[in-house]
Every structure is written in structure tokens, then in C-alpha cells.
Amino acid sequence: MKMQDVILVGGGYAGMAAALQLLRARRSVLIIDAGMRRNRSASHSYGFLGQDGVDPAELAGIARTQLEAYPTLTWKEGEVASAAGENDAFQVTLTTGERFETRRLLFATGVTDGLPSVPGLAERWGRSVFHCPYCHGYELAQGHIGVIATGPMSVHQAQLLTEWGKVTFLTNALMPLDDETRTDLHRRGATMEETPIDRIEGKAEVFLTDGRRVDFAGLFTAPICSPASAVAETMGCALIETPMGSQLRTSDEKETSICGVFACGDVARAPHSVSLAVADGATAGAQIHRSLVWPSR
DSSP: OOOEEEEEEOOSHHHHHHHHHHHHTTOOEEEEEOSOOTTTTOSOBOSOTTOTTBOHHHHHHHHHHHHTTSTTEEEEESOEEEEEEETTEEEEEETTSOEEEEEEEEEOOOEEEEOOOOTTTGGGBTTTEESOHHHHTGGGTTOEEEEEOOSTHHHHHHHHHTTTSEEEEEOTTSOOOOHHHHHHHHHTTOEEEOSOEEEEETTTEEEETTSOEEEOSEEEEOOEEEESOSHHHHHTOOEEEETTEEEEOOOTTSBOSSTTEEEOGGGTOSSOOHHHHHHHHHHHHHHHHHHHHSTTO
């Protein structure tokens, strides 16, 4: 295959949004996608203007169909094993051994969600256990919401979710609450449950270790995120730590610590949602194009 202008590692919403800008500039783009969208278990995606409530798989499918109408796109299903090289001369190798060359490289791999080790939680992730109130809070109809603690960000999550319903903050014996935090949560109408969680059943039925059962309209937790692929870090791209976990460090132009290597979407920004990922991807695509037009900048 000929030298590409841009190889995108990851064909999710951010990656496709970046690709659209580049394809419309008539640049050659190769998308390599492993088919592991972060919201693949969700049946509806909310909060994205013009597509509110659409099945995220349908949203991704429409986007891919639109991209494939551009003749300079190549879509490759596969997993990237390694990347190396320098600006204008990068090499990307797949787990199959296939190798591709590109002038610019964009990581839009998304993140892996580190979830609390509560039996039954992972199976409900994206269905009745969520992380973003703007994406899923409204549909709970101001019902009883449980927030399962993972760390300091969980307090912020519990405080915020009082805008969407009656909140019970389930500390799960992971974090002590100081008097100031307790007072603030009480002021917002939230209650606290400090008995550890034994398991989750049904839609959002929480069983505590003392035998009690508490039913919720939905549950929220703040996962500890990390890049879904280690390729960028192995290549030498710097990471930064945020309250939500680790992500790739990028400049205002979405460039990583390696010249010519860019990153966008959940792997390069927080907080996370489809609409924010699309916006970030569109920015990255335009900035990559500018770097090809004005390489000395």
C-alpha cells in the first residue's frame, strides 16, 4: 500500500470525525479499527445534538457509510501491534504482521474502564450502570439513583447527580467521608450508605453485605480509565494523570509529545461523551491537515 497521509488507529466517533475533515480535504486516510467501541453495550446514546436517543451502533454505522463515500478512505479491520518512526515517515504494524506507512499518525483508541469489583456490575455497564449523568440521567425520571464510590471523583458525581433524582451515595467501605462532605451531601438531599455491597441483581437491585436490598432506577460509578491500547505509550507518547485516570498528553493542536503523532477523543481528553469525542476528533482532523499544509509550523 502506498504511503498514506494519515493513519488513524481507532474508528470510533472521534476517529471518524477526524477522518471526515481529512477526507474532505482530499487526503488519503487509512482507518485501522479493532471494533471495540466503548459504548458497544449501550442501546441508546443521548446528549448528541440531532441524534438524541439513537442506538450508538446505528450512529457509528451511518458515520462509516458516509465516510466510505469518499474515495481516499481505506478502512482496515484489525489491531495495531506497534508503531514507530518519525514525522513524515511512520510505520504501523498490525498483529497479523501487515505493515503500513504514513506521514501523520492519529490515536483515537478510546479507553478501558476500570470498574469496581462488585459482582453483577460489569454485566450492567452501559445498560443500568452509567458514568455520565448528561448522557443517561434524564431517562431515570428523577427516580432513586445510586452512586457507587471508586475514589474522590465519586463525591463530585454524587453531588452532581442530585440534579437528576434522589441520590444514595454507596461508599462501599472504600472511602471515609469527612464532616464537610457529609454536610454538603445532606444539604443536596443525598443520603449515604456505608455498608459494603455484596452484589447487584435485576436491573439495579443492590444487595448489601448485611442482607438488605436497595432498589434503584439506575446506578452510576466513576471508572478509572486508561488507554485501550498501549501502542502510543510504547511508542513514547507521554501520559498524564487526571481525576478520571490516565490519558495521552496533547497540545492545543491535539499533537502528542511526539511530533507528527496526534490523539483525540476519550484517550486524550476528559470528561467523556459522544458529542465531546466528535468535537475533539473534528478539531484533531483539521489540525492534522494544517500540519500537512504548513509542516514547518
